[in-house]
Amino acid sequence: MLVTATKMLQDAKAGHYAVGQFNINNLEWTKAALTAAQECNSPIILGVSEGAGKYMGGYNVIVGMVKGMIKDLNITVPVAIHLDHGSFEGCLKCIEAGFTSVMFDGSHYEIEENIAKTTEIVKLAHEAGLSVEAEVGSIGGEEDGVVGAGECADPTECKRIADLGVDFLAAGIGNIHGKYPENWAGLSFETLDAIQQLTGDLPLVLHGGTGIPEDMIKKAISLGVAKINVNTECQLAFAAATREYVEAGKDLQGKGFDPRKLLAPGAAAIVETVKAKMELFGSVNKA
Numbered sequence: 001m002l003v004t005a006t007k008m009l010q011d012a013k014a015g016h017y018a019v020g021q022f023n024i025n026n027l028e029w030t031k032a033a034l035t036a037a038q039e040c041n042s043p044i045i046l047g048v049s050e051g052a053g054k055y056m057g058g059y060n061v062i063v064g065m066v067k068g069m070i071k072d073l074n075i076t077v078p079v080a081i082h083l084d085h086g087s088f089e090g091c092l093k094c095i096e097a098g099f100t101s102v103m104f105d106g107s108h109y110e111i112e113e114n115i116a117k118t119t120e121i122v123k124l125a126h127e128a129g130l131s132v133e134a135e136v137g138s139i140g141g142e143e144d145g146v147v148g149a150g151e152c153a154d155p156t157e158c159k160r161i162a163d164l165g166v167d168f169l170a171a172g173i174g175n176i177h178g179k180y181p182e183n184w185a186g187l188s189f190e191t192l193d194a195i196q197q198l199t200g201d202l203p204l205v206l207h208g209g210t211g212i213p214e215d216m217i218k219k220a221i222s223l224g225v226a227k228i229n230v231n232t233e234c235q236l237a238f239a240a241a242t243r244e245y246v247e248a249g250k251d252l253q254g255k256g257f258d259p260r261k262l263l264a265p266g267a268a269a270i271v272e273t274v275k276a277k278m279e280l281f282g283s284v285n286k287a
């Protein structure tokens with residue numbers, strides 16, 4: 001069932017668990033994520049970066065594919081299609097294409113410009129019936145060529161953005177996209193706590209969910225994080241399983257070169273990764 005992310009995240013925050021956003025890259029990825037969600041009876045947010053959107057052929061391709069899968073695979077759990085780290089123009093395109101949720105990432109603008117642009121996106125998205133995520137304080141690491149330095153958001157700026165009517169808010173709390181470096185300082189729970197004190201019931205979002213220790217994930221959920229983004233971890237699982245298949249020479253045996261066989265271990269690895277995250281985040285049987 002295709003829905004916005006608003007209610008699923010409000011329910012998650014009230015119920016002290018988190019819903020995973022799993023970024024998709026192609027048909028196999030999407031099918032694996034939806035299959036895992038249905039088997040776990042968990043709500044799911046399918047994340048689409050602008051780069052992945054372009055890679056798959058465009059936003060209309062994605063909406064058509066996801067809607068088709070929900071119907072043909074009998075996916076009854078709540079599913080949101082969400083633009084990840086959208087530009088202003090990207091958000092407009094996704095609203096037009098039929099996404100159910102967008103993230104406007106204005107974190108690289110000065111706060112006044114971030115506020116002005118976020119206000120506009122909230123108005124347009126809400127008129128069209130989509131949920132909106134905004135970001136304060138850039139998140140470290142690299143995503144689609146956008147590099148952040150890894151910082152902690154200013155809680156009062158978070159409050160100002162929250163008051164614009166966004167449905168959930170991403171704030172930098174020392175988290176990083178991609179693999180975490182050896183010398184990573186960990187999440188700043190002090191910052192997260194201060195943000196939640198000011199933003200109340202608003203669901204908070206943790207980006208860069210790959211490689212954050214499980215106890216930190218659980219503590220973040222206890223402090224108001226209701227959405228956790230997972231991207232790199234599925235990529236690593238897919239690559240490792242595909243490598244194993246090829247290195248074992250299985251693509252050279254019989255019809256092992258058939259893409260339906262060649263990509264099967266990678267897809268199965270994504271299913272397992274997504275399921276493990278749903279267990280960790282506590283969203284199993286919350287559909």
Ligand SMILES: [Zn+2]
Pocket residue numbers: 085139143177207208229
């Ligand atoms: Zn992110």
